Amino acid sequence: MHSIDDIHRASAAWVWFPRDSEQEKRHLQLVRYPARFGGGVRGSQVDSTADAAAVLDHAIERTRSWGETQLTFWTNASDRPDLEDELRRRGAEHIDTVAVLARPIEVSPIEVSPIDVSPIEVSPIEVPSAVTAEVVRNLDQVREVDSVNVPVWKQDPLDEEGLRTELAELTAELTSGRGARVLGRLDGKPVSTGGCTIVDGFVRLWGAATLEGARGRGAYRAVLAERLRIGAELGATTALVKGRIATSAPILARAGFAHYGDERGYRLAV
Numbered sequence: 001m002h003s004i005d006d007i008h009r010a011s012a013a014w015v016w017f018p019r020d021s022e023q024e025k026r027h028l029q030l031v032r033y034p035a036r037f038g039g040g041v042r043g044s045q046v047d048s049t050a051d052a053a054a055v056l057d058h059a060i061e062r063t064r065s066w067g068e069t070q071l072t073f074w075t076n077a078s079d080r081p082d083l084e085d086e087l088r089r090r091g092a093e094h095i096d097t098v099a100v101l102a103r104p105i106e107v108s109p110i111e112v113s114p115i116d117v118s119p120i121e122v123s124p125i126e127v128p129s130a131v132t133a134e135v136v137r138n139l140d141q142v143r144e145v146d147s148v149n150v151p152v153w154k155q156d157p158l159d160e161e162g163l164r165t166e167l168a169e170l171t172a173e174l175t176s177g178r179g180a181r182v183l184g185r186l187d188g189k190p191v192s193t194g195g196c197t198i199v200d201g202f203v204r205l206w207g208a209a210t211l212e213g214a215r216g217r218g219a220y221r222a223v224l225a226e227r228l229r230i231g232a233e234l235g236a237t238t239a240l241v242k243g244r245i246a247t248s249a250p251i252l253a254r255a256g257f258a259h260y261g262d263e264r265g266y267r268l269a270v
Contacts, residue, residue, distance in 0.1 A: 001104035002201065002238045007260050010202050010240055011100045012078040015044055019165070024062060027055045028083075032066045036156045040070035046079035052086040060270045071268045077261055084264070092266040098242040099249040101257035105203065105232045105239055125225040125255050128218040133192075133226035135174065136181040142167045144190035145183055152209035173197070177234050184210070184223040192219035196227040203231025205241040208248060220251060 002010070015029055022032040029045040041063040048055050063071045072095070075084050088094075127133075136145060142163050150157045158166060173179040177198065184192030191214035195207045205227050210220050228239055242263060243249035253259070 002102070004260065007100070007102045007238070007240065008077060010200065010204075011242070011260070011263070012045060012076045013199075014204060014240075014242070016206070019169070022066065027058050030059060030062055032068060036158075037153075038155065039068060040072060041066060041068050043071060043073040044076060046076075046081065046083060048081065050081075052081045052083050055081065056083055056086050056090070060268070063270050069270060071270050073266050073268070075264045075266075084266070087266045087268060090268060092268040094264060095267045096265040097245045098263050098265075099245055099252075100240075100260045100263060101243050101249065101252050102238055102240050102260055103255070103257045105228055105236055125221050125228070126218075127222045127225055130187050131184060131218040131222040132188075133182050133184045133222040135226070135230070136170055136183050136193075137174070139163060139167050141183050142170065145181060145193045148183075148190055148193045148209050148211055149207075151211065179204075179234075180227070180230050181207075182223045182226045182230070184219040184226075186214050186217060186219050192223050194220075194223045194227055196230055198231065198234045198236050201236055202238050202240045203227065203234070203236035205239060220248065221255070224252070224255060 015031065017023055017031055018033055018037055020034040024030045025045070027046065027048040027050060028043050031042045033040055033042060041059070043059050046055060059071055059073070073083060073087060073092070075082070134141070136142060146158050146163065149155060170181050179195065179197035181195045182193060183190055192210040193207070194205060194209070197204045197206065205224070208220060208223060231239055239257070241252060241257065243252045245262070
């Protein structure tokens, strides 16, 4: 497994650029989200010689220049300078906290090609028999993933072109060995999903979502176990995830993940 310093660095380097987003990295990383994901600007990864007030002023100015009215910032222990006190001073709302969690992956000596999803031994996670998990490979599965994501994340559904673009991206990730998307079913119905990406020996676990009526019945665990297996297959030695304190973090702790600090989200109307 990677060292604690490696885990902290990997957590700090993790940022998502949605398709059709815009981004700028000066003083900090800013990403303008497309309307499908609610718009607004996300900030993170502060690395500046300016003081906290100046960095935040820059983020606000850039958010306004993009025509957006909402800035969401996620803290990290590696931020220089730390913006948290300045955000609070300006009335930013604390909207969420995620725990940075990691655990080793036990890799099987079996060698397989990236697109082959053959069994690989990892630490077992108990999954009820009514729940299954599968790698997303076709358009129908992408449509089912969207049927979970839309109500959970309160985002707009993909149109047919968007579904096909999503499938092309997922297929390219799987074929190249960079990652995969998993779909979980309860009694055969799609209820949960999550993705994984391989970066520097880590498997990043992201985008986990479970329909409200299916929660607490093992679907999240099934999707988690499948992503760990895929991570092992694709050569990762450490699983890294940012789990919400109120939902997934307790499940992840029971699945053998250790806690390496928290990141807090703040929202500021600009």
